[in-house]
Amino acid sequence: MIRRGKGVGCMWYPIGFTVLANPSAATVKVNEDGTATLLTGTVETGQGSLTVLAQIAAEELGVSTDDIHVVSADTDTTPMDTGAIASRTTYVTGNAIKLAAANAKQILFEVAAPLLEVQPNQLEAVDRKIQVQYFPQRCLPIADVALQAQFVMGRPPIGSASYNPPTVGMDPETGQGKPFSTYVYATQCAEVEVDDETGEVDVIYMSAAHDCGTAINPMLVEGQIEGGISMGIGFALQEEMLFDDKGLQLNPNLTNYIMPTSLDMPEIDVDIVENFDPTGPFGAKGVGEPTAVPTAAAICNAIFDAVGVRITSLPATAEKVLRAIKEKNDNDQKILPAAE
């Protein structure tokens, strides 16, 4: 019989470790046509980080994301980066880029201020213009200001900066301290169907509510969450590396290391719970790894809700679930005293 159950899994996840140095650096150069070149050492592996980082630079400079030319992950030309690891890119590298863009913008402000007859701190960069705050008609195109800076004032508008979340050593006695800069939180709910005659589990629905600070690019956040859920489903139900007694992997290929396909994916509702983290670039934190954390817990809780068995080792394969159901049924049977 097919039984349905629902389960909830919650998590927190740390962003930007501080127990060791964790720096990122960036250079932003505003070109004389109003575009900007961004040098960053971070690696794009498909998560969309370069898009997000270009958005951060564009927002700070008041230009369009299309105006940012990103040069990345080349140690010949770009600053070294700690890496696309630990869900740190938006937070740590993003902060470095925001600071670098602000430095370049400050040069533009100092060049534009006498032309607009104000102080640099009265200016703002919006819509590809340097303009006087509250007086948007008093403005200069950012391209003209960059040209002026380069060829008249002799101050090329280039900003470099680095960001390292303040390193806090651990207490050697207790091991306590402040190991991370900031934290994200999430809750996922799963609805499953469990066949109590075969032990087979089918995830039919997942909802995921994730806090990632400001979602700089909500479409990419959704993509990360949906991808994380697929990894979580694999972790919960299918994926297991098997080793023989010599430590050789028995299933080193996709034929018998089973990962989720399109048929294993449930309907997914993604809810981005936006908030503002004052230490992040424009309030952003991160979203990468956290997305896969609560999925397996939610699914195992849903299995318990459906058939009343706790699966305590992953993956919860049909064999394991069926064995647990049989054990439970055996224990539930009343043992009648033998007839005398």
Add this chain to the structure above:
Amino acid sequence: MTDVTLIVNGETKTASVPPETTLLKMLREDLNYTGSKLGCDVGDCGACTVLVDGLAVNACLMLAGQAEGKEILTIEGLSTLEKYHPIQKAFEDVAALQCGFCGPGMIMTTKALIDQDEDVTRQNIKDALSGNLCRCTGYTKIIEGVIDAYQEITGKKLPEIKPRAA
């Protein structure tokens, strides 16, 4: 060595290859169509999917000689320098791909599905894509991209389905 002639994306191409050469190896190494990817090389991942006479095929499982004289369509045959194919445009618009390695295979599978000229349901799409593995996206946005491309190309609407969840 065997001479094999293929019609790749409308152009006739010939190469002299050892008889055990797979279609994928010939496309990638002899003819330089590197859009089709070598993933698992045993037909599990679908990254090498190409169309052979309109059918989606794992090019790593087909010998080049078996494709002699057949019409092969690879990812390079879809777009022009000016314009994406509607499937590629739909995938881009919904951010269907992340690292993109599965992309050529996913898109060729989608092309085969849409070219069948039959009414398609969400389940048909999931079935069709089940031979193409993706580690990044969780397939959700890929399925969205296929739906958008199907509706754009055929002008049909996907039937509404009742959600299974309570």
